[in-house]
Amino acid sequence: MMNRLDGQEVQKYLSALEARLSHLPADQSEEILFGVQEHISEDLSRGNRPVSEVLASLGNPDDVLADMAGPDSSRSSGDGRAPTAPRWRSTSPWVALTAVLLVIGGFLAGIGWFAGVACLWMGTRWKTWEKILGTCLFPGGVLGALYFARLIPWSVDPILGTTSSGPAEPVIPGLPLVATILIMCIPLIMAGYLMVAGLLRRPRPAKAPSTAPPSMLHN
Amino acid sequence: MEPNGTISTNLRKGVLEYCVLAMIGDGEMYGLDIANGLHGQGLLTSEGTLYPLLARLRRNGQVETSWRESSQGAPRRYYTLTAAGRESLAAFTGVWNDFQQSVSNILNSATGDPR
Incomplete structure (x- = not known):
């Protein structure tokens, strides 16, 4: 098709x-x-x-x-x-509030991110797949990403040969820091996308009925 | 004086959803065929307006959709009436017959037409 x-x-x-x-x-x-x-x-x-x-x-x-x-x-x-849906759920401030809460809401007594997710799903400017991605990337926002990065085994125990996230030698020097920064960028990029997509979908003012053919819209 | 276009637009708005239900009837119809049928009867000036209406009828449970393979390629989405849609159409048909008769009687008495 x-x-x-x-x-x-x-x-x-x-x-x-x-x-x-x-x-x-x-x-x-x-x-x-x-x-x-x-x-x-x-x-x-x-x-x-x-x-x-x-x-x-x-x-x-x-x-x-x-x-x-x-x-x-x-x-x-x-x-x-x-x-x-109520009109306020499709306003630009609602879009901005949602994006901010999704990024740093985790720092607001731990419940700010949940408020951001609620705003995202109540909002009317995003498609369903965007809401799903916004929820999954990243649970807890920047705080959640930081926590996730801490869980990853970046280093190898020199005696036992097992991986760990502790203070042992990193597999690649500098990798933990770079990877942590990259992981923390995920919620920032996602929220940035949601912000831009939401703001670009601003409803246009109603126009008077027109009988112009569609081709005239492109002039 | 009110232009003829405005009168017919207002009348169409009131009856279009029931005309869609009636077109689908006991069978199943594809969106484009419904649009062409209504357009052919002068009931749909902009065929695109059919799709918000079909979406609303589906949300209201008056029609349901199903996918069927098409000989021309991509699967097609077909619309069929639900029991609620049939009830709604039957109710409208009853009201419409009385309504049409009443309006005709009044118009004929005003113009002196004995019919």
Whole structure:
């Protein structure tokens, strides 16, 4: 399917749609995006219409979201429909707070990192796989990484020939220090990625309905 | 005076999800075929709007999806009605028949059409 979606015009359209969907929970936006991808791929495979016509028939990305502001939006979650996450969970300060807590939250009475994970999973600007990675890399943040680095057997006991993390000779001089720094960089890099990805997915202000074909979005 | 486009847009918004349920009916349908069918009937101006609607119907338990192999390559995702979807469609059909009759009666009496 993907080879039919590689065209620049299609990629621009899907990127624009993904950005418009960013205020939705990740599972919802992924489902919608996947449906549209499938639609484009299947329509192109039938060979009846050129790419520009297929994209024009889908409507511009703002039109695709028109249904989200339709009859459903005025109903409460009490009718069995999925509730929408509170707006504050998709704000930029929420993104920044999450990233900071994931990195140094371990130093805040040991519970700050758990608060960061809770913020991450309640947030609406990350995809599910990003939330999983953010949780796993690294439990406890920098503190957790430091603890993990201490557990690794960096040295060999000169008498017994066994590895240990104690003060015996390192296998490679300087390795423990370098490796510890590298391991501590993992939560920093992960939090940095989550921060950038979250901030880039800032919801855009609602636009007036437009009838412009998608190709006009790329000008 | 309200433009015709606005009237039809407002009417479509109210009935589109039930039209999707009706199109799927007792069978199973692929997203593109649902979009083409609705577009052909003038019920869907932007085919992309179908996918947020299908996602909502699935979350509400009115449709379910299944993957099937396609002769043209990638597996396709097919939509079928659930029991809740069929109930919802049946309820709408009952309401719609009465509603349509009432509106027609009022419009005909206003225009003097005896039908």
